Amino acid sequence: MDKISLDHGSGGVASQELLSGIFLKHLTSPVLYTLEDSALLEEHAGRIAFSTDSFVGDPLFFPGGNIGMLAVNGTINNLAMRGAMPLALGLGVIIEEGFSVAALDRIIRSVAEASVSAGVAVVTGDTRVVQKGRMDGICINTSGIGLVAHGEEISGAGAMPGDIVILSGTLAEHGIALLTNRSGTTQCSAGYRSDTQPLHCLIQSVIEEFPCSVHALRDPTRGGLATSLVWIASSSGVGIEILEETLPIRQEVREACAREDCDPLYLENKGMCILICAPEDAGDILAVMRSMPTGKDAVIVGSVSAEPVGEVTLTGSGGNKRSLGPLAGIP
Amino acid sequence: MDKISLDHGSGGVASQELLSGIFLKHLTSPVLYTLEDSALLEEHAGRIAFSTDSFVGDPLFFPGGNIGMLAVNGTINNLAMRGAMPLALGLGVIIEEGFSVAALDRIIRSVAEASVSAGVAVVTGDTRVVQKGRMDGICINTSGIGLVAHGEEISGAGAMPGDIVILSGTLAEHGIALLTNRSGTTQCSAGYRSDTQPLHCLIQSVIEEFPCSVHALRDPTRGGLATSLVWIASSSGVGIEILEETLPIRQEVREACAREDCDPLYLENKGMCILICAPEDAGDILAVMRSMPTGKDAVIVGSVSAEPVGEVTLTGSGGNKRSLGPLAGIP
Numbered sequence: 001m002d003k004i005s006l007d008h009g010s011g012g013v014a015s016q017e018l019l020s021g022i023f024l025k026h027l028t029s030p031v032l033y034t035l036e037d038s039a040l041l042e043e044h045a046g047r048i049a050f051s052t053d054s055f056v057g058d059p060l061f062f063p064g065g066n067i068g069m070l071a072v073n074g075t076i077n078n079l080a081m082r083g084a085m086p087l088a089l090g091l092g093v094i095i096e097e098g099f100s101v102a103a104l105d106r107i108i109r110s111v112a113e114a115s116v117s118a119g120v121a122v123v124t125g126d127t128r129v130v131q132k133g134r135m136d137g138i139c140i141n142t143s144g145i146g147l148v149a150h151g152e153e154i155s156g157a158g159a160m161p162g163d164i165v166i167l168s169g170t171l172a173e174h175g176i177a178l179l180t181n182r183s184g185t186t187q188c189s190a191g192y193r194s195d196t197q198p199l200h201c202l203i204q205s206v207i208e209e210f211p212c213s214v215h216a217l218r219d220p221t222r223g224g225l226a227t228s229l230v231w232i233a234s235s236s237g238v239g240i241e242i243l244e245e246t247l248p249i250r251q252e253v254r255e256a257c258a259r260e261d262c263d264p265l266y267l268e269n270k271g272m273c274i275l276i277c278a279p280e281d282a283g284d285i286l287a288v289m290r291s292m293p294t295g296k297d298a299v300i301v302g303s304v305s306a307e308p309v310g311e312v313t314l315t316g317s318g319g320n321k322r323s324l325g326p327l328a329g330i331p
Numbered sequence: 332m333d334k335i336s337l338d339h340g341s342g343g344v345a346s347q348e349l350l351s352g353i354f355l356k357h358l359t360s361p362v363l364y365t366l367e368d369s370a371l372l373e374e375h376a377g378r379i380a381f382s383t384d385s386f387v388g389d390p391l392f393f394p395g396g397n398i399g400m401l402a403v404n405g406t407i408n409n410l411a412m413r414g415a416m417p418l419a420l421g422l423g424v425i426i427e428e429g430f431s432v433a434a435l436d437r438i439i440r441s442v443a444e445a446s447v448s449a450g451v452a453v454v455t456g457d458t459r460v461v462q463k464g465r466m467d468g469i470c471i472n473t474s475g476i477g478l479v480a481h482g483e484e485i486s487g488a489g490a491m492p493g494d495i496v497i498l499s500g501t502l503a504e505h506g507i508a509l510l511t512n513r514s515g516t517t518q519c520s521a522g523y524r525s526d527t528q529p530l531h532c533l534i535q536s537v538i539e540e541f542p543c544s545v546h547a548l549r550d551p552t553r554g555g556l557a558t559s560l561v562w563i564a565s566s567s568g569v570g571i572e573i574l575e576e577t578l579p580i581r582q583e584v585r586e587a588c589a590r591e592d593c594d595p596l597y598l599e600n601k602g603m604c605i606l607i608c609a610p611e612d613a614g615d616i617l618a619v620m621r622s623m624p625t626g627k628d629a630v631i632v633g634s635v636s637a638e639p640v641g642e643v644t645l646t647g648s649g650g651n652k653r654s655l656g657p658l659a660g661i662p
Contacts, residue, residue: 011553012597012658034566036486037409037549038382040479045376051369052421052474054459056466078368090383092423092472126472128385135387136465141423141457143383143474148371155367218368222342235365266343327343 009129049084064193068110084146175267340460380415395524399441415477506598
């Protein structure tokens with residue numbers, strides 16, 4: 001077989017062939033292998049974090065990754081942003097009739113590699129096939145569950161006046177990799193690559209060493225840093241002040257943003273997060289983050305104030321201030 | 332707004348409007364309302380069941396239901412088939428640019444109604460919008476988690492020789508409702524309606540009264556009854572014998588299947604299940620099932636044998652036997 005057919009989604013013989021030939025070849029969790037309607041996990045005590053995320057592949061393959069890797073890391077990061085240790089993933093795949101089996105194989109292999117690399121197994125899944133023309137290629141949903149340690153209350157609503165704002169990595173890498181790749185104005189070899197990576201180990205390291213010191217977490221995906229900061233300020237009922245000159249934006253990314261006429265503060269990130277923590281631990285937390293590969297570029301970029309509530313203020317190097325709003329329209 | 336635009340998927344201002352205007356209007360769980368990257372549930376001890384399922388709406392609205400209701404009940408039933416009590420649902424929605432806001436509102440209202448009716452809240456979600464032509468309308472993924480009582484080991488691999496096979500309701504109702512609706516050969520008013528309904532309360536009632544007596548469960552969705560029975564026989568390493576004349580197929584459904592030239596044993600069901608249990612409790616379990624609205628048509632249809640392994644045998648009223656295979660091709 002070199003193309004997916006409607007038979008592959010029938011639930012019958014051909015579906016079994018697709019499952020065995022591609023999905024179970026790469027995804028080797030013994031729990032998934034039983035092909036039950038749902039996965040049954042071992043006994044766990046604790047608060048469960050639960051998340052779902054959809055990926056439509058625009059494009060499916062891009063510098064630094066593909067939709068499969070993105071789907072795994074995206075849901076792992078959604079769980080990590082509540083301070084959860086991810087436990088297991090669910091994979092829902094909808095495929096267009098006629099889709100290349102080789103491309104599907106490559107994507108599912110990438111799902112498996114990202115899952116093994118993060119140490120979080122795909123334990124349940126579902127595959128549908130739709131008629132040609134009813135979908136553009138493939139779309140993936142990843143759901144995930146995780147466990148949250150006792151006492152941790154990390155959410156977008158947890159930022160407190162006096163807290164310090166840390167970014168775990170450089171900004172706009174994913175967004176600019178997609179934009180330059182799409183517009184063809186910049187060569188991929190110029191070093192624009194998606195930053196897709198899982199952040200749960202970074203966050204767990206911080207939490208284990210500084211329990212209850214992390215007050216808020218958010219990975220600034222769609223809408224970018226500005227939209228996520230506004231959301232935190234509004235949810236927490238605080239103001240946030242950011243110093244523009246501290247923002248970690250690589251020179252190449254700055255230049256590409258200028259060429260593409262877009263603002264890096266509104267571009268998507270896929271492997272960095274905003275971490276807001278108690279001021280007394282900020283320096284030590286930063287040191288822990290920088291000691292890990294996924295947090296090596298971490299920096300302090302600002303602080304939380306009591307007022308103005310819901311506002312994010314960007315202070316330039318000359319002292320000029322401007323208020324950041326959430327994304328309006330499409331970047 | 333009367334049509335979905337790409338803005339609605341940007342993650343910015345318009346996305347918030349879509350969330351508030353439709354999703355949070357209908358889905359009222361306080362956990363969902365926080366719009367965090369993942370939902371955080373209360374402390375639970377026990378084994379977690381975890382499932383994911385995708386729905387592409389072919390069609391979106393049909394006699395007896397729509398894609399929203401189907402997505403909620405489908406995932407609840409996936410959990411119920413492991414003996415799990417569903418705890419929470421995740422909702423991933425991908426929408427085509429230009430999709431009718433009124434249709435979306437109707438679908439999400441139906442998700443909410445099914446969720447309230449089943450007593451299982453949608454606690455986390457995700458919405459994407461794709462460019463016009465890149466998807467046909469809408470597709471939905473529902474993931475779900477549940478808890479399994481200590482000692483219950485229900486799976487497709489649990490059927491044992493001597494066990495009794497019960498069907499919880501009449502066959503092929505969903506499949507024939509879709510077929511007759513699509514082909515237009517039969518009027519909807521003739522009484523063809525999807526059987527979509529959640530089965531978790533039915534299963535929980537049986538398990539509570541007869542702990543560890545239910546050995547296998549499966550809802551025969553894609554591939555129908557025959558494919559599910561073959562899967563159980565093969566997974567459990569047993570044979571299954573079914574008495575044809577006991578199969579609960581309504582006369583109207585039989586007639587429609589004859590007209591549409593299709594076999595009801597291979598048509599999809601969305602609100603009934605195969606329950607395989609210890610013979611000594613079968614009569615009492617049947618009585619419990621029949622006492623509930625979702626199991627009122629339950630009947631014993633066969634039994635499990637040691638051999639031939641992996642085979643499902645259908646015995647006709649004249650004693651003639653034929654072997655049932657899994658679905659080949661598309662029904």
